Amino acid sequence: MIVGIILALIAGSLVGLQTIFNNKVNEHMGSWATTTLVLGMGFLASFLIGLFVEGAGMFTLHNMQPWYWFSGMIGVGVVISIVKGVKQLGPTYAISIVLTSQLAFALLFDSLGWFGLEQVPFTFKQLLGVLIIVGGILVFKLSGGTEKNQKQVAKAV
Amino acid sequence: MRGIIFAIAGGALITLQGVANARISHNIGSWQAASITQLTGFITALLIFLVVRDGKWQNFKQVKPLYVTGGALAAVIIFSSIIAMQQIGVTMTVSAVLIAQLGITFLIDSTGAFDVVKQKMRLPQFIGIGMMITGVILLGI
Numbered sequence: 001m002i003v004g005i006i007l008a009l010i011a012g013s014l015v016g017l018q019t020i021f022n023n024k025v026n027e028h029m030g031s032w033a034t035t036t037l038v039l040g041m042g043f044l045a046s047f048l049i050g051l052f053v054e055g056a057g058m059f060t061l062h063n064m065q066p067w068y069w070f071s072g073m074i075g076v077g078v079v080i081s082i083v084k085g086v087k088q089l090g091p092t093y094a095i096s097i098v099l100t101s102q103l104a105f106a107l108l109f110d111s112l113g114w115f116g117l118e119q120v121p122f123t124f125k126q127l128l129g130v131l132i133i134v135g136g137i138l139v140f141k142l143s144g145g146t147e148k149n150q151k152q153v154a155k156a157v
Numbered sequence: 158m159r160g161i162i163f164a165i166a167g168g169a170l171i172t173l174q175g176v177a178n179a180r181i182s183h184n185i186g187s188w189q190a191a192s193i194t195q196l197t198g199f200i201t202a203l204l205i206f207l208v209v210r211d212g213k214w215q216n217f218k219q220v221k222p223l224y225v226t227g228g229a230l231a232a233v234i235i236f237s238s239i240i241a242m243q244q245i246g247v248t249m250t251v252s253a254v255l256i257a258q259l260g261i262t263f264l265i266d267s268t269g270a271f272d273v274v275k276q277k278m279r280l281p282q283f284i285g286i287g288m289m290i291t292g293v294i295l296l297g298i
Contacts, residue, residue, distance in 0.1 A: 001297070004244030005253050011237040012257025014230045019262065020271055021227025028219050030212020036202040037217065041228025042235070043195035049232055050188025058192070063184040071181060072197030074174040076205065081167035088160025097161060099255055101168025106251040109172065115180035120246045126296060133252050133292035140259055140285025 035079050039072070096141040100134050172251060178235055179242040191235040224271075252293045260286055 018038075026034045050058045085094040107130050113119025120126075174194070182190035206214075217225055241250040263282055269275030 001245055004241045005249070005297075007237040008241040008245065008250045008253035009257040011234045011241065011250075012254035013261045014234045014237075015254060016258040016261035016265070018227050018230045018234070019258075020265055020273060021224040021230075024224040024272070025217065025220050025227070028212075028216040029214065032202060032206035032209055033212040033214050033217075036199060036206050037225065038228035038231070039195050039199035039202055041226055042231030043192055043199050045229035045232035046188055046191035046195060046235065049236075050186075050192055054186065054188060057186070058189060061185045061189060061193075065181075065184070068181045068185070068190075068193055069197055071174070071177045072194040072199070073201050074170050074177060075194070075198040076201045078167055078170045078174065079202070081163045081170060085160050085164035085167055089164060094160065094164045094167075097164035098168040098171070101165045102172050102251055102255070103168075103248070105169045105172040106247040109176050109247045115176050116183060117176065117179060117242065117247065120248065126248065129292045129295035130248065130252075131292075132295065133255070133289045136285045136288030136290075136292060137255070137259075138285075139288060140282050143279070143281030143285070 031079065031083055035076070039075065092141060096138060099137045099141075103130050103133060103137075172247065175238055175242060175250070176247055179239050182239045183243075187236050187239045188232075190239065191232060194235070195231065249293065249296055252289070252296060256286065256289045256293060259289070 022034055022038055025037060029037070047058070082094065082098060085098065088094075089097070107122070107126065109115070109117070110120040110126075111122035178190050178194055181194070185193075206212075238250060238254065241253070245253075263278070263286070265271060265273055266276045267278045
């Protein structure tokens with residue numbers, strides 16, 4: 001459990017860091033050139049690390065399903081949705097909704113146990129936990145004073 | 158209204174991407190999953206860029222190399238969140254990711270690191286992070 005939480009915290013810290021770097025690129029290149037560059041870099045890094053760790057095993061794709069090839073397009077859908085959401089609502093509200101939606105769907109996926117993940121039964125305690133986190137997000141985002149911060153987060157995606 | 162739907166879809170797709178990666182890695186391995194999703198994402202984004210041409214590719218020379226290579230961090234991000242999802246579930250993973258993400262952004266903003274405009278720490282942001290951590294503890298116990 002602790003290992004999982006630590007890994008998630010590492011992932012989140014790097015997402016925050018990468019968001020800031022991506023903003024800098026975005027300022028000069030626009031959102032699609034940035035998205036292309038970021039995914040290209042991510043692929044190269046993953047592939048090289050994988051090659052180093054797994055060797056030729058990188059090329060043996062057991063039980064490869066056709067839809068796996070298209071899963072990367074989800075990320076493109078993310079960019080389109082968020083760019084449009086921010087354009088219509090402004091960064092503060094759009095990003096607050098995005099973060100809330102992330103959590104709500106996480107709870108949904110856990111309770112349904114889709115995609116062969118271990119099912120986590122839906123309980124009142126879980127709902128309360130998620131509601132408190134969403135409350136925290138809203139206090140963090142909507143209390144003002146970090147307008148610039150929100151713009152940066154919004155531009156990154 | 159359409160903006161709200163787009164924002165909800167954006168969040169749903171971020172979570173879906175994470176869950177899909179965890180699922181795919183179960184069959185073909187984590188580094189393979191990270192490579193394949195980003196490769197197809199890269200190709201799709203490149204095709205869209207070639208059609209919409211919303212910016213200049215050549216301008217990357219004006220950006221610091223550190224920022225240009227920031228995308229490489231995704232290798233560790235995807236790998237870590239795949240393992241986390243398998244160990245602690247989707248809700249806990251997303252919650253912990255969001256806490257660290259907002260926390261680190263806030264820290265960088267308040268120190269003015271990486272050429273960002275320095276901003277003062279404010280009480281509501283502390284309260285917000287505190288509430289998020291409380292929620293995660295509640296999920297965990």
